[in-house]
Amino acid sequence: MNTQVAIITAIIFISIFLPIFLMIKSGNTDFNKTIKLFNSVAIKNNLKINQKEFWGNTFIGIDESQQILLYKKGFDSDDFNIVNLSGINQCEILKNVSQKRIDKVVVNILDTIDLRLTSTTNKSSYLFNFYNIDNDYREDFEYKRAEKWAQIINNNLASVAKKKAA
Numbered sequence: 001m002n003t004q005v006a007i008i009t010a011i012i013f014i015s016i017f018l019p020i021f022l023m024i025k026s027g028n029t030d031f032n033k034t035i036k037l038f039n040s041v042a043i044k045n046n047l048k049i050n051q052k053e054f055w056g057n058t059f060i061g062i063d064e065s066q067q068i069l070l071y072k073k074g075f076d077s078d079d080f081n082i083v084n085l086s087g088i089n090q091c092e093i094l095k096n097v098s099q100k101r102i103d104k105v106v107v108n109i110l111d112t113i114d115l116r117l118t119s120t121t122n123k124s125s126y127l128f129n130f131y132n133i134d135n136d137y138r139e140d141f142e143y144k145r146a147e148k149w150a151q152i153i154n155n156n157l158a159s160v161a162k163k164k165a166a
Contacts, residue, residue: 067159085153
């Protein structure tokens, strides 16, 4: 009797926790693969990433000595955005909020948070998404991250401007 209960318990335990373990492991392997790819792209481009941050499926880093920003969103492709900050005029946060009526109450819902880097030469811009309600289940301090990276980038832009003036 005890053997049968132990076998049934083991089968139930394995059938419940094995899929969860496999999902966690597959998610971690995608994340670790992208971190290795991030580091290899940095090495390939002779970048020494001084500050970097990884969250969800977004990766960002900066080489302050060469004034180069490295950004990647998502696990699907191996494409990285590499931006030379010497050609950037300003960095600003774009926050898109929509109003929706829920149970006769108007609620503000955060739709997107982006960093926009505007070029000095042709006024084109780079748009780096930090949060999108369609792709992310919940906002996880992305606005604070966007503020942090906008400050880091603007500080580096100020140092680029000082170097050009000198």
